[in-house]
Amino acid sequence: MDMLWNGWGDPAKAAPLPDAVTGVLRDLLGVKPHSTGAPALEDISVPEPALEPAVFGALADAVAGEAQVRTDAESRVRHTRGKSTPDLLLIRAGDVTDVPEAVVLPATHDEVLAVLRACARHGLAVVPFGGGTSVVGGLAPQRRAFVALDLRRMDGLLDLDPVSRTATLQPGLRAPHAEALLAEHGFTLGHFPQSYEWATIGGFAAARSSGQASAGYGRFDDMVLGLTLATSRGTLEIGRAPRSAAGPDLRHLVLGSEGAFGVITSVTVRIRPVPQVRVYEGWRFASFEEGAVALRRLAQDGPRPTVLRLSDETETLIGLAQPDAIGSADARQGAGCQAIVGYEGTEEDTSHRRERAAAVLRESGGVCLGAEPGERWAHGRYSAPYLRDALLDVGAFAETLETATFWSRVPALYSAVRTALTDTLTRAGTPPLVMCHISHVYENGASLYFTVVSAQGEDPVAHWTPAKHAANEAVIAAGGTISHHHGVGTDHRDWYVREAGVLGVEALRAVKDRLDPDGLLNPGILLPLD
Amino acid sequence: MDMLWNGWGDPAKAAPLPDAVTGVLRDLLGVKPHSTGAPALEDISVPEPALEPAVFGALADAVAGEAQVRTDAESRVRHTRGKSTPDLLLIRAGDVTDVPEAVVLPATHDEVLAVLRACARHGLAVVPFGGGTSVVGGLAPQRRAFVALDLRRMDGLLDLDPVSRTATLQPGLRAPHAEALLAEHGFTLGHFPQSYEWATIGGFAAARSSGQASAGYGRFDDMVLGLTLATSRGTLEIGRAPRSAAGPDLRHLVLGSEGAFGVITSVTVRIRPVPQVRVYEGWRFASFEEGAVALRRLAQDGPRPTVLRLSDETETLIGLAQPDAIGSADARQGAGCQAIVGYEGTEEDTSHRRERAAAVLRESGGVCLGAEPGERWAHGRYSAPYLRDALLDVGAFAETLETATFWSRVPALYSAVRTALTDTLTRAGTPPLVMCHISHVYENGASLYFTVVSAQGEDPVAHWTPAKHAANEAVIAAGGTISHHHGVGTDHRDWYVREAGVLGVEALRAVKDRLDPDGLLNPGILLPLD
Known part of the structure; x- marks a missing residue:
C-alpha cells in the first residue's frame, strides 16, 4: 500500500482531533480551527517530465522493462519530498518544484548499478527512495533533473544465520515486513522508530536511525554488521567480522551517508530472539x-x-x-x-x-x-504523525526536531532550544507550545526530542523557517549535535557543515568525489554543492 | 622509563625460561637452546642523520627548543620499528634500515601542527610514536627520510566530567598513568590489552585496540566519544554527543587510521567507576x-x-x-x-x-x-611478551597473530589458520606448536588469537615470512578480518587492501590525499604508496 501522498501513513487511520485538543489550540494558541482545504492529487499541476526518449529507454534497459520506469503524474507526486511539516505544507499547497522526472524501480543490485551508469551517461541526478519518510529534506536534491530510485522491489530476506544471529536484508524492506520475515525464524531486529510502519531498512542505515527501544536493542548503526553499496564506480562490500582493527570501520562511512556516496543494496544486521x-x-x-x-x-x-x-x-x-x-x-x-x-x-x-x-x-x-x-x-507509539495531519487540517502548525549531547550539557541545551523556539514564534505573533522528551539515553548523554505546536501564520513555511533556524543555532551554540536521529538532508546541512568542521566536510567531500565523481547522487543533500 | 630497546618492557622484569619450557622446546620442537648473543645498543652502527642544519632548526623552532629534537644514536635506535618478533629479530641483528633521522617531542597540539608544517616544507615524512608497541610494522614507513614524532610529553588529563562520565586524555599517556589519573577521581577506563603497561591512549585510538576486559568494558573504539586530529591542513575536532545522526560518524574515520591522516592529539573517552x-x-x-x-x-x-x-x-x-x-x-x-x-x-x-x-x-x-x-x-596477564624475549634469547621463535569473524565461521577459520601455519613451518623443517584462544566475544562473533612457537631456522625473519603470509591468505579465504586488534601497519597491508576492496581503499586514499596532500604521514602504513 502507498502512504498518503499529502500526509502520513494509511488514510484509513486518519482520526479527527479530540475536542480537548481543539480547546487547547483555541484557548492557548489562538488557532481558529478551520479546514485548510488542500487540493486533491489529481488537481495538482505537474510539469511534463524532462526526459528524452533515449534517456527513458536507457533507464528502461537498466531495470529490464518500461513498466519499472514511471513517469505518470501520480507516481512523481508521490515521490516529491518527504514528510517534514514544511514538506506536507508545500505539497498541500500544490507546490511540486521538487518533483522527479521519473520513478525508477530496480529489482537487483546489478540493476541499481545499471541505473547509476545510465544516469551518469545522461547527466541525470539520482535520489534513492526507501519509505519516503525523511523529515529533513532528504529527498529534495539541489540539482535538476533527477530520478527517484524507489527500492520497494528489493524487499527480500537474503540470508539468516541463526548461529551468528545475523540476517541480510534488502534495502526496500519496510520495517514491519522485515520483522515478519525474521519472526518466521523466531528473531527480531528490535528497531522501532516512530516511522516504523513505513520506513525501510536502507533508509535506517543511510540516515543512522534510532528506535524507541534503543536502550535495549541499540541504535540501527549498532545493529549493522555489513553493507553493500552500489556506486557510480562499482560495488563496495563491507563486513567480515563483528568488529575489526583493519583500518577505519568503513561501515561507519556508509551509515549516515544519506545516499550521497552510493545506494545501499543490502544490510547485514544483528538479530535477537523474539522476546518472551x-x-x-x-x-x-x-x-x-x-x-x-x-x-x-x-x-x-x-x-x-x-x-x-x-x-x-x-x-x-x-x-x-x-x-x-x-x-x-x-x-x-x-x-x-x-x-x-x-x-x-x-x-x-x-x-x-x-x-x-x-x-x-x-x-x-x-x-x-x-x-x-x-x-x-x-x-x-506510531500515531503522533497522524495527529500532526489532523492539526494541519484544522490550520494549526506542528513540527518536531531533535538533538543530543553529553549529560552535563543536557539542561543548558534543553533550555536554549526551548527559548529559541518560544521567542522566535512569539515575536512572530504565534506563541507556541514547546514540549520535549528525552527519547534515547546513553552512558554519557541523551537525546532531546522537541515538539512545537502553534498557530500557522499567513505563509506557514515562511513563518516556521526563522524558528527552525533559531533552534538550529541554539543547538550548535549549546554544544549539541544538529541531529540525533533524523539526519541532515538539506534542512540541517548548513549547520551540519559547522558541526563537522571544514576538514570533516572536506574528508567526506573527498570520498564523494571519488565514489560519485559526476556528483549524481543526492546533490546538495548532506554535503553542500561544490 | 624507556622500554627495553631490543625486547619488551622493563629489563628488570626479564626472567629465565622455566625448565619445563626448555624441555618442550628441545623434545617437541627440536630447538637446541643456545644464547643468541645479540649486540649491545652502543655497538649498533647507526648512520649519521640526514638532516640539514636548516631542517634541524625548523624542527627545533616547531617544538620550542633543540632539546626536543633528538638525533643521538640511542634515541634513534629506540624509535626504530615496533615490537613484532621480526622487529625484535632485526634490531637484535643490528639492522637499523628503518631508523628515523630524528626524534621530535612536541608538548602541545600547536607544536604538532608546527612540526607537520616544518616537515611539509622540508619533504620529511612523519611517523607518530606513542608506546612504540606496534606488532604489525606500524612504525616502519616506506619512504625515507622520516622523523619519529614521540608524543610522550603530551601525557595529561585535560578534562574530567563526572556527571557525563567522560575524560579527555592526551595521546602520549601510557595506560597505567591514565588509569592512575582517573583513579584519583574514582574512575577507570577499563582498557587492559596485553600491551597495557607500555601502550598509549593515542595508539589505542589510532589502531582500534581491544583490551582483555572487552566483554565488559567494550573495545577502545567503543569508549571514544571525541577526538582531536592535527593534520597537515589544520585541525579536525569531533564529538558533540555520545551518538548522532549528523552524517557519517567521523570518529570512525580517525579510529583505525593508524596515523595516516593526521596525529591524534586528544581523545575524549567514556569512563566508569572503579569496580568494587x-x-x-x-x-x-x-x-x-x-x-x-x-x-x-x-x-x-x-x-x-x-x-x-x-x-x-x-x-x-x-x-x-x-x-x-x-x-x-x-x-x-x-x-x-x-x-x-x-x-x-x-x-x-x-x-x-x-x-x-x-x-x-x-x-x-x-x-x-x-x-x-x-x-x-x-x-x-601482561607477561607473555617477556616470555617471548626469553624464547628468542635461547634460539626459539615465537610470534602471535589474530583475526575475527562471525560465530558460524569460527571453526573453519580456526582450522584454516592452524593448518596454514603448521603446514608451512613443517615443510620448512621447523614443525611448530600452534596454540589459540578466543580472546574477545561479541553477540555475532569472536576473535581468535594464535601463538606460534618453533625452532628459528637459519634466517629467522625469512623463515617466518612464508608462514605469516600463508596465515594471512587463510584468514582472507576463510572470511576473517586480517586483524581484530593489532591493526594493519605494513605487515598486513597487502591483505587489508583485499579485505577493504578497491573502492574501500580508494575512499580512504581520497581522505588521505585531502588531509595529507604531501603524503607525509606514515607513508606505506595502512595504505599502499600511490
Missing part, C-alpha cells in the same frame, strides 16, 4: 531534572530497561506522551513529568531488570503509575 | 568447540562477564593461559580447554552475573576450577 515478555509502565517524577537524573542513573549503572523515555512538564501536561489519550483526564492526572519504562526479553531477565530498575527509579524520586500509561504509550 | 570487586575464575571444557558454544551463549544471551577467554587444547596443555605457570603440574592438570571468566563491578552486580553465568557455563558442560587459575591469569 514485553512490559511497559509509567513513572512520574516531580520535575524534568529529577527524572533526567533517574534516567542517567539507569543508563550509567543499570540495569538498562529496553525502553526509557521522559516527557518534560509541558509534554506531560498536554499528554503527548500518550497521543491516544491527549487531553483526557487520565493523561493530565497529577503534576510533574511522566516517564515510560519498558522491558523486553526472557521472563527471568525482564523480571530481574524490572525489579532492580524500579528500586533505582524509586530512590530517584519516581512514583510508579503502573502498566496503563505504558500500554497506552505502546498502543499509540 | 574483581573476580576471575577458571573453567574447563571438554573441547574447544564445547567451550566456544558456552562463550557464545553468554555473549548472546548473557549475563555478560567482564573477561571471557577460552584456550584451545594445545594452549591449555602448554599452559599459556597462565604464563606464570607454564609447564607446571598445576597448569597441565586435566585435559580439555581452559576458560578464564572474570567479573568486575559492584558487589551486587558481579555476584548476580557470576551466579547466572555459572549456571549457563555448567549447562554448557563447563567445570569450575575455582579462583586460582583466574588469579594466576590476572597475575601473568
Whole structure:
C-alpha cells in the first residue's frame, strides 16, 4: 500500500482531533480551527517530465522493462519530498518544484548499478527512495533533473544465520515486513522508530536511525554488521567480522551517508530472539531534572530497561506522551513529568531488570503509575504523525526536531532550544507550545526530542523557517549535535557543515568525489554543492 | 622509563625460561637452546642523520627548543620499528634500515601542527610514536627520510566530567598513568590489552585496540566519544554527543587510521567507576568447540562477564593461559580447554552475573576450577611478551597473530589458520606448536588469537615470512578480518587492501590525499604508496 501522498501513513487511520485538543489550540494558541482545504492529487499541476526518449529507454534497459520506469503524474507526486511539516505544507499547497522526472524501480543490485551508469551517461541526478519518510529534506536534491530510485522491489530476506544471529536484508524492506520475515525464524531486529510502519531498512542505515527501544536493542548503526553499496564506480562490500582493527570501520562511512556516496543494496544486521515478555509502565517524577537524573542513573549503572523515555512538564501536561489519550483526564492526572519504562526479553531477565530498575527509579524520586500509561504509550507509539495531519487540517502548525549531547550539557541545551523556539514564534505573533522528551539515553548523554505546536501564520513555511533556524543555532551554540536521529538532508546541512568542521566536510567531500565523481547522487543533500 | 630497546618492557622484569619450557622446546620442537648473543645498543652502527642544519632548526623552532629534537644514536635506535618478533629479530641483528633521522617531542597540539608544517616544507615524512608497541610494522614507513614524532610529553588529563562520565586524555599517556589519573577521581577506563603497561591512549585510538576486559568494558573504539586530529591542513575536532545522526560518524574515520591522516592529539573517552570487586575464575571444557558454544551463549544471551577467554587444547596443555605457570603440574592438570571468566563491578552486580553465568557455563558442560587459575591469569596477564624475549634469547621463535569473524565461521577459520601455519613451518623443517584462544566475544562473533612457537631456522625473519603470509591468505579465504586488534601497519597491508576492496581503499586514499596532500604521514602504513 502507498502512504498518503499529502500526509502520513494509511488514510484509513486518519482520526479527527479530540475536542480537548481543539480547546487547547483555541484557548492557548489562538488557532481558529478551520479546514485548510488542500487540493486533491489529481488537481495538482505537474510539469511534463524532462526526459528524452533515449534517456527513458536507457533507464528502461537498466531495470529490464518500461513498466519499472514511471513517469505518470501520480507516481512523481508521490515521490516529491518527504514528510517534514514544511514538506506536507508545500505539497498541500500544490507546490511540486521538487518533483522527479521519473520513478525508477530496480529489482537487483546489478540493476541499481545499471541505473547509476545510465544516469551518469545522461547527466541525470539520482535520489534513492526507501519509505519516503525523511523529515529533513532528504529527498529534495539541489540539482535538476533527477530520478527517484524507489527500492520497494528489493524487499527480500537474503540470508539468516541463526548461529551468528545475523540476517541480510534488502534495502526496500519496510520495517514491519522485515520483522515478519525474521519472526518466521523466531528473531527480531528490535528497531522501532516512530516511522516504523513505513520506513525501510536502507533508509535506517543511510540516515543512522534510532528506535524507541534503543536502550535495549541499540541504535540501527549498532545493529549493522555489513553493507553493500552500489556506486557510480562499482560495488563496495563491507563486513567480515563483528568488529575489526583493519583500518577505519568503513561501515561507519556508509551509515549516515544519506545516499550521497552510493545506494545501499543490502544490510547485514544483528538479530535477537523474539522476546518472551514485553512490559511497559509509567513513572512520574516531580520535575524534568529529577527524572533526567533517574534516567542517567539507569543508563550509567543499570540495569538498562529496553525502553526509557521522559516527557518534560509541558509534554506531560498536554499528554503527548500518550497521543491516544491527549487531553483526557487520565493523561493530565497529577503534576510533574511522566516517564515510560519498558522491558523486553526472557521472563527471568525482564523480571530481574524490572525489579532492580524500579528500586533505582524509586530512590530517584519516581512514583510508579503502573502498566496503563505504558500500554497506552505502546498502543499509540506510531500515531503522533497522524495527529500532526489532523492539526494541519484544522490550520494549526506542528513540527518536531531533535538533538543530543553529553549529560552535563543536557539542561543548558534543553533550555536554549526551548527559548529559541518560544521567542522566535512569539515575536512572530504565534506563541507556541514547546514540549520535549528525552527519547534515547546513553552512558554519557541523551537525546532531546522537541515538539512545537502553534498557530500557522499567513505563509506557514515562511513563518516556521526563522524558528527552525533559531533552534538550529541554539543547538550548535549549546554544544549539541544538529541531529540525533533524523539526519541532515538539506534542512540541517548548513549547520551540519559547522558541526563537522571544514576538514570533516572536506574528508567526506573527498570520498564523494571519488565514489560519485559526476556528483549524481543526492546533490546538495548532506554535503553542500561544490 | 624507556622500554627495553631490543625486547619488551622493563629489563628488570626479564626472567629465565622455566625448565619445563626448555624441555618442550628441545623434545617437541627440536630447538637446541643456545644464547643468541645479540649486540649491545652502543655497538649498533647507526648512520649519521640526514638532516640539514636548516631542517634541524625548523624542527627545533616547531617544538620550542633543540632539546626536543633528538638525533643521538640511542634515541634513534629506540624509535626504530615496533615490537613484532621480526622487529625484535632485526634490531637484535643490528639492522637499523628503518631508523628515523630524528626524534621530535612536541608538548602541545600547536607544536604538532608546527612540526607537520616544518616537515611539509622540508619533504620529511612523519611517523607518530606513542608506546612504540606496534606488532604489525606500524612504525616502519616506506619512504625515507622520516622523523619519529614521540608524543610522550603530551601525557595529561585535560578534562574530567563526572556527571557525563567522560575524560579527555592526551595521546602520549601510557595506560597505567591514565588509569592512575582517573583513579584519583574514582574512575577507570577499563582498557587492559596485553600491551597495557607500555601502550598509549593515542595508539589505542589510532589502531582500534581491544583490551582483555572487552566483554565488559567494550573495545577502545567503543569508549571514544571525541577526538582531536592535527593534520597537515589544520585541525579536525569531533564529538558533540555520545551518538548522532549528523552524517557519517567521523570518529570512525580517525579510529583505525593508524596515523595516516593526521596525529591524534586528544581523545575524549567514556569512563566508569572503579569496580568494587574483581573476580576471575577458571573453567574447563571438554573441547574447544564445547567451550566456544558456552562463550557464545553468554555473549548472546548473557549475563555478560567482564573477561571471557577460552584456550584451545594445545594452549591449555602448554599452559599459556597462565604464563606464570607454564609447564607446571598445576597448569597441565586435566585435559580439555581452559576458560578464564572474570567479573568486575559492584558487589551486587558481579555476584548476580557470576551466579547466572555459572549456571549457563555448567549447562554448557563447563567445570569450575575455582579462583586460582583466574588469579594466576590476572597475575601473568601482561607477561607473555617477556616470555617471548626469553624464547628468542635461547634460539626459539615465537610470534602471535589474530583475526575475527562471525560465530558460524569460527571453526573453519580456526582450522584454516592452524593448518596454514603448521603446514608451512613443517615443510620448512621447523614443525611448530600452534596454540589459540578466543580472546574477545561479541553477540555475532569472536576473535581468535594464535601463538606460534618453533625452532628459528637459519634466517629467522625469512623463515617466518612464508608462514605469516600463508596465515594471512587463510584468514582472507576463510572470511576473517586480517586483524581484530593489532591493526594493519605494513605487515598486513597487502591483505587489508583485499579485505577493504578497491573502492574501500580508494575512499580512504581520497581522505588521505585531502588531509595529507604531501603524503607525509606514515607513508606505506595502512595504505599502499600511490
